[in-house]
Amino acid sequence: xxxxxxxAFIAVVAFCIMIxxxxxxxxxxxxxxxxxxxxxxxxxxxxxxxxIDALISALCIATMSHILARVLKAPVSNFLIPGILPIVPxxxxxxxxxxxxxxxxxxxxxxxxxxKIAGSIALAIFFVxxxxxxxxxxxK
Amino acid sequence: xxxxxxxxxxxxxxxxxAMLAGETMLIAGAEISRVEDTMNRILDYSKCESxxxxxxxxxxxxxxxxxxxxxxxxxxxPDRTTNINRIYLINNVSRALSAGKMDIYEAYSxxxxxxxxxxxxxxxxxxxxxxxxxxxxxxxxxxxxxxMVAGIAGLAMAVTQWVLTPFGFNSFFLNMIxxxxxxxxxxxxxxxxxxxxxIDLVIIGGIMPIVPGVVFTTxxxxxxxxxxxxxxxxxxxxxxxxxxxxxxxxxxxVIL
Numbered sequence: 001x002x003x004x005x006x007x008a009f010i011a012v013v014a015f016c017i018m019i020x021x022x023x024x025x026x027x028x029x030x031x032x033x034x035x036x037x038x039x040x041x042x043x044x045x046x047x048x049x050x051x052i053d054a055l056i057s058a059l060c061i062a063t064m065s066h067i068l069a070r071v072l073k074a075p076v077s078n079f080l081i082p083g084i085l086p087i088v089p090x091x092x093x094x095x096x097x098x099x100x101x102x103x104x105x106x107x108x109x110x111x112x113x114x115x116k117i118a119g120s121i122a123l124a125i126f127f128v129x130x131x132x133x134x135x136x137x138x139x140k
Numbered sequence: 141x142x143x144x145x146x147x148x149x150x151x152x153x154x155x156x157x158a159m160l161a162g163e164t165m166l167i168a169g170a171e172i173s174r175v176e177d178t179m180n181r182i183l184d185y186s187k188c189e190s191x192x193x194x195x196x197x198x199x200x201x202x203x204x205x206x207x208x209x210x211x212x213x214x215x216x217x218p219d220r221t222t223n224i225n226r227i228y229l230i231n232n233v234s235r236a237l238s239a240g241k242m243d244i245y246e247a248y249s250x251x252x253x254x255x256x257x258x259x260x261x262x263x264x265x266x267x268x269x270x271x272x273x274x275x276x277x278x279x280x281x282x283x284x285x286x287x288m289v290a291g292i293a294g295l296a297m298a299v300t301q302w303v304l305t306p307f308g309f310n311s312f313f314l315n316m317i318x319x320x321x322x323x324x325x326x327x328x329x330x331x332x333x334x335x336x337x338x339i340d341l342v343i344i345g346g347i348m349p350i351v352p353g354v355v356f357t358t359x360x361x362x363x364x365x366x367x368x369x370x371x372x373x374x375x376x377x378x379x380x381x382x383x384x385x386x387x388x389x390x391x392x393x394v395i396l
Contacts, residue, residue, distance in 0.1 A: 007278030011348075014271030017260050019222040019354060037279065075231060077171065077361070078224060081354050086279060090351030091344040093378075097386030122360045129364055 001041060008037035012082050025078050028068055032083030036061035040087055051116040054087050058124030061087075066132045080125070089117040150244070151206035154186040157248045159213050161230050162193065162200045164255045168223040171358055172197070172367040178234045185237060185244055197370040220311075220377070222354050229254045269298035269349045273322075277345030286337050289329045290345040297322040297349060312384045315350050319388025322346045327396045343389060352381040 012033030016026045040057040044050075065079035092114040099107040158179045165175045172195050179193035183204060190205045201214040233250050236242040242250070260268070273294025277287045300318040309317075326342045356378050363371030 004279050004281055007275045011272055011275035011279050014268045014275060015349075017264060017268035018272065018349060020225040020259050022225045022228050023259060075174070075228060077174075077358070078228065080361075081224070081357050084357050085353045086276075088351070088353035088356055090348055090353055091280075093351065093382040094344065094347055094385055094389070097382050098389060101386055101390045118356070121357075122363075125357070125360050126364050129361070 004041060005034055005038050008086050009034040012085060015085055016082050019081070021078060021082060022074075025072070025074060028072070029079050029082040032061055032064050032068065032079050033086055035064065036083055037086040050113060051120045054089075054117045055120035055124055057087055058084060058121045059128060062125050062128035066128060084121065084125075087117070087121065089114045092117060149206070149208060151186050151188060151204055151208070151211060153244055153248065154183060155202060155204045155211045155213060157244055157251065158182040158193065158202060159200065159215060160248070160255070161234065161251050162195060162202070163215055163217055164251065165227055165230055166195065166197075166200065166217045167219045167221060168226040169221060169354065169358060170227045171361050171365065172370045173362070173365040174227070174231075175200075178231060181234045181238050182244075182247070195370075197373040223258075225259055226254055226257060229257065266295075266298040266302060269301075270294040272349045273297070273346045276348040277341050280341050280345060282338060282341040282345065285334055286342050286345075289326060289334065289337055290342045292329070293322045293325040293342065293346040294349065296325040297346065312380060315381055315384040316388045316391075319347060319350060319385045320391050323389045323392030324395065327392050331396055347385050347389070350381065350385055352378045355381070 009030045013026055013030040016029055021029055036057045039060045040053050043053045043056050061083040062080060065076050065083055068074075068079050069076040092110055096107065096110040096114050098104075099110055161182055162175050162179045165178060175195045176193050179195070179200075179202060180191070183191040183193065183202070186204060186206065188204055188206050192203050194201045194203075198218070199214065199216045202212070204211040230251060233242065233247055233254070237244070237247045270291050271294075274287050274291035277290035282290065297318045300321040301314065304314055304317060323343060323346070326339060326346055330337055330339045330342075355374050359371050359374035359378065362368075362374060
């Protein structure tokens, strides 16, 4: 499990190179991703439901990105995009399309999983964005 | 350009600056509301009564009601990449402009410079493909050999992209072929050298550099902000990329 979390940190930092994140924010973005993935794994131990794992860890990641953005005076997406990356259902999207091509009977299962994870992440981002907008009525 | 041409009115320069900023941000993959916000902040500099920046996922229109008449510009934006550094820098320029620390001519030349800025080039960019593939496999629980195979597969993907990008293929084809070469490497290793590897983890790790996680997150935030057209078109983009990836992997299984 330690290895998985360390892997998440380095993977997120490597991804930051690909999307050209400003150099000075890379470590913070990596930490966001790492903590998010750690929460995902912890919640997964308690109950094996991917949508709940994704929801809770996306809530943590979104809250953390908003706080970091306020503290470091940088756009929220600087931390949100790399941070959310480990839990984005890339694997499920791919399995879905692959099952579609193969005419596999698992198509609906994977489709279901993808939509559930995507919906949970969206819900978490919506929720945290709205909460932080309450405190900051108008940014100019 | 704006500095040399003295005959241009201030409003005209403001409109051109806003358009350039908006175009650069949209190509860099910013959320629609952030692009509109930045453009409006630049347009405010002209002190004109009314101005509008209307941004879609594939184009920009702006109107500025100046004293000498309406200025209207529109621009089609066909390219889509991700470059957060440019978004960040332009955001800083527009804030400096509205705080009065910079005048519009400085801002124009500054944005012109930002348009082509890159932090990482060549080897490091290629290595990031290897890093992403290798450590995503590790993150998903692959053992040492899985990670190494994923790293090599990521390298194959990076080399393919490096070779094919100068030819100017469209992104669907480019994604498909680079996934194909990645999957061929992975499946080839499984078939001829290391039958014990977990091919599922290796392939999911290997496709991670291309899987549209960034576009997906941006699409979500666009939808929340009420930019439904941009949200839907970015969601469609996610689907198209995922389909290209799946076709690439399926072809590799068919070939080997």
